[in-house]
Amino acid sequence: METAAEGIIVYDESGCIETFNRSACELFGREYVVGVQIQDLFEEQSATHDALFPNCMLTSEDDHPLEVSPEDGMCRAHPIELSARRNGGSSFCAEVAISRCVRNGLVLFTMLVRDLSQRKILESRLNQARKMESVGNLAAGIAHEINTPIQFIGDNLLFLQNAFTDLEALFDAYDSFLQTETSSDTVASNLQQIRQRIESADIPFLKEELPTAIQQSIDGIERVAGIVRAMKEFSSPTADCKALVDLNRSIRNAIKVSQNHYQDVAEIETYLDATLNDVHCNAIQINQCILNLLANACEALQHDDLVHLGKITVRTERTEETARVMVNDNGPGIPESILDRIFEPFFTTKEVGQGMGQGLAFVYSVIVDQHGGQIRVSPTPAGGTSVCLELPLSAPSL
Template sequence: MPSLPQSDIEARLSELEHKLLARDKTIDALKRRLAQQDEGMRNSPFALLEQNISLANVVARKTGELEQERQALQKTLGELRQTQTQLLQSQKMESIGQLAAGIAHEINTPTQYVADNMSFIDMATTSLLALADRSVAVIAALRAGDSDPALLADFDATLRRTKLDYLRRQIPDALAQSKEGLEHIARIVSAMKAFSHPSGVDKVAVDIREVIATTVTVARSEWKYVAEIETQVDDDLPDLPCRRDLIGQALLNLVVNAAHAIAETLSEGVRDKGLIRITATRFGDRHIDLSVADDGPGIPPDIRERIFEPFFTTKPVGKGTGQGLAMVYTTVVDQHGGEILCESDVGRGTRFTMRLPLCIDNDEAASCR
C-alpha cells in the first residue's frame, strides 16, 4: 500500500469505522422491521409466514453481505494501521535526516582534535625514542669506561630538542582530550542507534531518563548554539509503559521547536542564549508529565487552536512541514491515551506537557485520563 499522509490515514480510519457502524445499524433496522411485521400481521398467519420468510431471506442475505464487508473493512483497517506505523517511522527517519548535518559536525569536531592529538603524540613519541636511544648509547659508553665528550654533547642537544618538560605537561592533556572526544563520539553513535531503532507495537516499560538523555544528545546540534538545556527528573519516577521510539520522536520535536523559537529572539540581538528546561514528574498516581519549556517569544493567542493541525506552520516555506506538533498529538493522544497541554505567554515563552498514563493497555489508559 502506498504511503499516505498522517491526516489521510486518520480520515480513512474514521470513514471505515463509520461504515462498520452503519452496517450494524442496518442489521438492527431489519430486525426491528421483522419484529414490527410480526406484531402487525397476527390476524393473517399465511401473510405473516410469507413476509417472515421474505424478511428472513433479506436479513440472511444482508447479513452475509455485511459480514463480507466487515471482514474487508477490518483487513483495510489493519493495513492502514500498519501504514500509519510505517509513516511514523518514516517521519522519525526524516527528522534524523534533517539533523544529519549537525550530527556529522558533532562527530567531526572531536574526530578532528583526536586526529590532531594523535599527530602530536606521534611526534612526541619519535622525539622521546630518539632521546631514549641517545640515553642508551651514553649509558653503554659509561659502562665501558668511555666518557666520549661528543657522545655527551649529542645527548645534550637531543635533550634540548625534545623539550622534555613541555612533553610531560602536554602528553597527558592530549590523551585525556582524545579519550573525552572518543567517548563523545561513542555517546552520539549510541544515541543515534537507540533513537533510530523502531520499537514494537506493544508498550514496554521505559526509563524516561534514558529517553531524555538520548534525545538531548541527538538534538544537540539544534540547541547548543542558541540555548542551554536543563533537565529535572523526579527521583522516584517509575518506568513509563510506552512505545519508546514514538515518545522519543515526540520529545525531539518539542526540543527542536523550542530551539527554533528561542533562535527567533536571538536574531533580534536581545541575548546570546536562551534556556530549554525538560522535566519529568509524577502527576497524581496514574500519570507522568513530560514537559519541554522554553523562554522564546511564545505563541500568539490567535493561532493556539491550530498548532496541532497537520501541515499548519508559521515557518517560511522550506523551513517547516507542520507535522511536528501533529505527530506529538497523535503519539500522546491516539497512541498512548494521554493528553497534550500547551501553556504560552507571549514574550515570555511556551511550555508543552505530554501527560502520559502509567497503564499498559488502551482500556486502562482511557480510564487513567
C-alpha cells in the same frame, strides 16, 4: 442511497441488517447481506459492540460521544475507525459514523462506512517521509557533534606522533651511550648528544602536555561513544513496540543526540523526577515526540538579533496515575489566534518549504490516540511556551 459514494447500512437493535446500498456491497465484497448480523462485518474487539450500538444515554465525556437531537430523539455518534471484514476474510480499516433513531417504537441504526485503506497508505508514506527528514537532520547534527571530538583526537594523536619521533631520537642516544666504552672522551661525547636530544625534544614541555593530550583524547572517545550509545538506544528497532521505558533516560538521550541543534541557540536545564517509574509506552515514538518538542523550542528561540542564549527547561513529574513531561522555553510564545490549530496536520507558521506541519500533529497522535494520554500547550507567566505531556503509568486499555 444506491448512488451514494459511502456505504450506507441500516440495521435494528438486534444487529439484523435491513438495507445495504451498492457502495456497501463493493466495500465489503458481498452481493447480498440483508438479514446478516452487522457484527459479522467487523473484527471482534472490546469496543466494537458499543460502537455499533451507540446508547443515547452517553455524554460527551464518554468514549463514544453523541450528538442528541431533542426534537426527534435522534442521536449521532462521532465517526470512529473499526477493522472491517471483506468477503473472503481480508480486513480493512473503515471509518464509520452511526446514528440511532426510534420510529414507531422500533430502534434503527444507520451507518455510513468509508474505506480508509488508501488514506492509511498515504499516512504511512507521509510518516515515512517525516521520519526520513528527522533522520537526515539527526544524522547531520550527530556528524557535526562527532566531528569536533574527532578533530581534537586527531590533533592530539599527531602531537603524540611528533613527540614520539623526538623521544625516539633521545632513546637512540641513550642506547648508544649504554653500548659504548666508558672512556672519558666517549662518555662526554654521548652525554653532550643526550643533552642535545633532550633540548630538541623539549622534555619539560612534553611532561606537561602529554598527560593532557592523552586525557583529552580519552574524553573525546568517551564523548563519541556516548553519542553513539544514545543514538543506538534512541532508534533501537527492538524498542519499536510498547514496553516499560525509562522516560528520564529517553530525555537525556534526546538531548544528547540533538545537541547540535540547540547548543548555539539555547541552554537546556533538566529537572528529572528520580521517583518516576518506568512507563508503558512505545520508546521510539516517545523519543520522536521529545525530539519534536525540543526542535520546536529551539526554532522559537532563533532570531536574527540573537545576543544571549535562550533557555529550555525539561521536567518530569510523577502523579498517582500519570507521568508528566514538561518542555518550557522563554521564546516569543504561540499567538492565541492559532493556539487551537497547532495540532492540525500540515498547519505550520514557517515559510513555504521550511516545514511539513507534522511535528505537533505527530505528537498529538502518539500521546492521545496511541497512548491514551493528554497534551496541553499554554503560555508561561514569564513569556514563552509550555508543553505538557501526560502518559498513563500503566498500559491503557484502548
